[in-house]
Amino acid sequence: MSLLNLGKQSVYRRLRNEIPFTFEEITILSSQIGFSIDEIVGRLNQNNEVAALMKDSKLASLDQYLGSRYKVNQLLERIRKDENSKIIAATNRLPYIYTAAYENLTKMEYYKWYHQQQEYFTELTFKKFKMPSSIISESKKIIYNGTLINKYTLLLDQNILKPILKEINYYYERDMIDDDELCVLQEELLQVVNELESLATKGHYKSGSEVNIYLSSLNIGSNCIHLENDNNACFVIWMNSTEPVTIFNNNICSAQKRLMLSLKKYSTLITQCNEFSRSIFFKRQRESIMKMKDERSVYL
Numbered sequence: 295m296s297l298l299n300l301g302k303q304s305v306y307r308r309l310r311n312e313i314p315f316t317f318e319e320i321t322i323l324s325s326q327i328g329f330s331i332d333e334i335v336g337r338l339n340q341n342n343e344v345a346a347l348m349k350d351s352k353l354a355s356l357d358q359y360l361g362s363r364y365k366v367n368q369l370l371e372r373i374r375k376d377e378n379s380k381i382i383a384a385t386n387r388l389p390y391i392y393t394a395a396y397e398n399l400t401k402m403e404y405y406k407w408y409h410q411q412q413e414y415f416t417e418l419t420f421k422k423f424k425m426p427s428s429i430i431s432e433s434k435k436i437i438y439n440g441t442l443i444n445k446y447t448l449l450l451d452q453n454i455l456k457p458i459l460k461e462i463n464y465y466y467e468r469d470m471i472d473d474d475e476l477c478v479l480q481e482e483l484l485q486v487v488n489e490l491e492s493l494a495t496k497g498h499y500k501s502g503s504e505v506n507i508y509l510s511s512l513n514i515g516s517n518c519i520h521l522e523n524d525n526n527a528c529f530v531i532w533m534n535s536t537e538p539v540t541i542f543n544n545n546i547c548s549a550q551k552r553l554m555l556s557l558k559k560y561s562t563l564i565t566q567c568n569e570f571s572r573s574i575f576f577k578r579q580r581e582s583i584m585k586m587k588d589e590r591s592v593y594l
Contacts, residue, residue: 298322299542304364359429365540369540372526376525384557386456387455391440391441403536407536449510449554484583507563508564509561
């Protein structure tokens, strides 16, 4: 269980074949136990059981979605218990910890994920889509554990809002999000921007955790975080907006940490300094949010 950083019930559910092992988990087991993935999967066998499980995983499963959130929560909880806990994050979209407090933005993330998992396009609208209370509960845990990390270094892409604005706009263009719902999403995004600006001004969370926010002059190609304390370190990269791949290899973690910190050379610190750059950045984010309704195709 400790090898995969999973709880007892999560392991049992995989052993009972209720939830498939992810490719990342299979890779970890392969390297530690010493079996060949090729022998299990079979490169030329298109009808093997593992391939079937991976195919079935495309079907929208609440357990699958919650599993990715639960995995991140476990990591945050483990790291934050040490007073020297640290996170370095480089991201080209709004970090989930800042949108998780807002019901409609949280619902939007799950709504998009649900549509992506369907084999064929579905006309299910945002209004009719129901979000389980378990997702809200897990989101609150992420906020709690995340804001207790002792020190944050946050490297932001200049176009950090572009992905979520484009996603919202797509469903709005398809008339799957109506005008009232768009206004609510806009209002929640504006609140997130206000909170980020306040965080950059103060330099700490209410918990007292230190935060340093940088604006990168270069495009950030992927969303990733490096977590560490005195006893543990790991590197997490999101291949898409919801499903993380976690790496615990010390050499890989160290190398990725160096790469992420190297971005600071091309970035501007806006926490408690560079007030002009900070105000211009957040002003542009607010303008982008308000353009969604006035210029419906601007993000397509």
